[in-house]
Amino acid sequence: MSYQALYRVWRPQKFFDVVGQEHVTQTLQNALLQQKISHAYLFSGPRGTGKTSAAKILAKAINCEHAPVAEPCNECAACLGITNGTIPDVLEFDAASNSRVEEMRDVLDKVKFAPTAVNYKVYIIDEVHMLSISAFNALLKTLEEPPKHVIFILATTEPHKIPLTIISRCQRFDFRRITAGSIVNRMKLIVEETGIDCDERALQMIARAAEGGMRDALSLLDQAISYSQDRVTVEDALTVTGSASQAFLNKTAKAFQDKDVASGLEALEELLFHGKDPARFIEDLILFYRDMLLYKTAPNLEESLERVMLDDEFRLMADETPTEQIYQLIDFLNKTQQEMRWTNHPRIFLEVAIVKLCQMETSQRETASSGELQQLLTRIEQLESELHHLKANGVAAAPQDATPQPQKQVQRTSRNAFQPAVGKINEVLKQATKNDLNLIKGNWGEMRSSLMKSHAALLNEAEPVAASATAFVLKFKHEMICQMAMSRGDFLEAVSTILNKLTGKRFTLLGVPEEQWLTIRENFLSTQHGEEGEISGPAHEEEPHIAEAKKLFGEEFIEIID
Known part of the structure; x- marks a missing residue:
């Protein structure tokens, strides 16, 4: 095939091209320059974040003819051979397809032989968590004390499945999910280099749908380019990612605000007719109200908005929607999203959610009234307690016959x-x-x-x-x-x-x-008293002390506490 996917064509060939993993690339570059190379590395992290690419770049930098260098030159015979896969000393081993101990032993038997084309043998074991227990045991001893000319680089998306004895013998680097901003900047560079006309807002939609994976983002971009005509638009990106448009979200939120159940269900029918995913729609709604909340509380952070465009309709709706109602909407949508994961009928859950959201204004007011009543009762309780405490401390200056009245009132209130x-x-x-x-x-x-x-x-x-x-x-x-x-x-x-x-x-x-x-x-x-000795006994023993206290301070000022 003459055509190659974008993520293959634009695979990083230098540490500089590994986007969003500066904490890893900077450490590796410093180790290369100082010639402090470890015998084993473990690269862990989500899919599409550059683990295998960084392993190949490290293999080239170690064996580059200009070493020690922070970046491979990609021009010498060693770098070109490793890039093309023609140098047998750099072996990429897929543990998912070769998980048995026999296959691992075939590889380890060749470790003791010196490299033939470059200075170091580099074994890149991808998806290492797929190895069997026997294969891990076979790898363990070699990994602990390998020959000086051998370097192991293990890559995995699930490090918790790797035995601790393996992890303890490696330098571990955790790759992070790539931020949407970094993905957008990388895609901008790619579309500029390839001469593709693309809307920046469409790139942002694709970057958010990729969920931190550069490979997923480039695959979606490749698909959007194939779907579009002359220019990749926002509508093209929405179609490819399955997201709902801004106008559709505004229409749905307007139905919630106006308590228009019919309009909300019509919008849902239109959504499903166009083949949109109900789970994606719920996520879009959550992000829509998240951006609305951010716009209301921190309007200066426009660059942090993930889903919406600040058009006039959105601004007007944000001004008319109370902040407390946004909290309740996000909470309800989040619960609905969790319930939809375990049902075989997501459409029914979505229709019920639409009806409830269109009727949420009444329950929101009831919740607010209940919260205000609870605060008022708490405040009354505090004031009554303070008043009782003040009167108890200042009772000597007050008439004795007036003292019991506020106490009785407090007790009656508490009793109610x-x-x-x-x-x-x-x-x-x-x-x-x-x-x-x-x-x-x-x-x-x-x-x-x-x-x-x-x-x-x-x-x-x-x-x-x-x-x-x-x-x-x-x-x-x-x-x-x-x-x-x-x-x-x-x-x-x-x-x-x-x-x-x-x-x-x-x-x-x-x-x-x-x-x-x-x-x-x-x-x-x-x-x-007098009926059970166990209870009446202690009372009689305390009576002399109580009587003495009453003589000293007066009976009305004595409170007996066990």
Whole structure:
């Protein structure tokens, strides 16, 4: 064939041409100039980022007739022979096709022989993670102590599959995904050199669809050139990559904004009619709203926009869309994208998502109202607590008969907000033992570390205060946190399940705010006084101290805490 694909024609022949991997090429060039060449290298990274190309360039630079050099000359017999593949001393071995130990031994048997055409034998083993365990074992000893004239370069996209004994004997270089800007600059150079007329916006579309791989980008560019007539336009790039156009995204977002379900479904029908991929459409929508959010919050970063063009329709829509609604749209689209990966009917998911997005304004307002109400309740709770604290400290200057009123009001407000299960708590107190409480406290730290962060945060200021064989009482410092915790079934189930694994017992959690716990416990002690020796005994032992304190400070200023 006379025609070659662009990624083959423009394969890097110097370190300078390896785009986006300066951290690798600079290190290798310094090692070449200082003649500090290692006997084994491991190049790992995503596909199309230049691993094999860099390995061949390194092989040429080592064996160049002008060595030591930072770049191969690509003119001497050694460089030309390695480029053409006519020098047998530089062997490119495909581990995906030759993974058996017998094939690896055939290669290693020739390692001991000196090179015939160049100074160093270089073995480039591509996709090395595909080797079998036996092949790795055969390679291990040779890799540890190879002859002075042999250099191994291993390339892989999955380094976690390589044994650590192999990795520890290599200098490892991790190749990164190439940025869209670097890919665009490389493609600009190629189209200028080849004389192809190409829209810069089309190059940006192709670079984003390549997802960090230069080879994928050049393949898409090659396809777009074949599809186009005289000039590669944005529409050509959209057709090749399967992305939706800017006008189509604006139309879809307008349907969401106007709550026009019919228009949204018509746009989806048009999208599918033109053969677009539903998964690609969801991704385009996410990037569309990502760019809208970036435009609203940081309008000076126009060069960071990945998907949209700043036309008048987009600017107007961005000004009319609240930031909170953009957050909710991105979150919903992201969840839909995850669900579509595991379904055989992505179209149905997409249609349902379109309908929900067109009806999202109402739920957004309800969410905002709920959030504002929660903030207001939190603020009221804080103010009530501060007011109660101030009145408690300044009670000596106030009339004694006025003191109990604000306390009763605070208790009534708290009681309306959360009602603990007093009957169940009293049953726990009747059957409570010190051993059960110590069992829970002893495993409390390990249990919290096993919870999710959102669940563990609810226990920051909570502690178990009483326990029986089947249940325990958990005291919360703040009533609002107690209400939140006891209303979450997933939190209660997680705590009970983890404690069951740690203790071997299934406990039921009973939550109570600190203020209400003091009242419940005091009422229980007064009820059980004289009936059970275990409870009445300690109360009688403390009575002389309590009586003395009441004489010194007054009964209204005493609060008994266990």
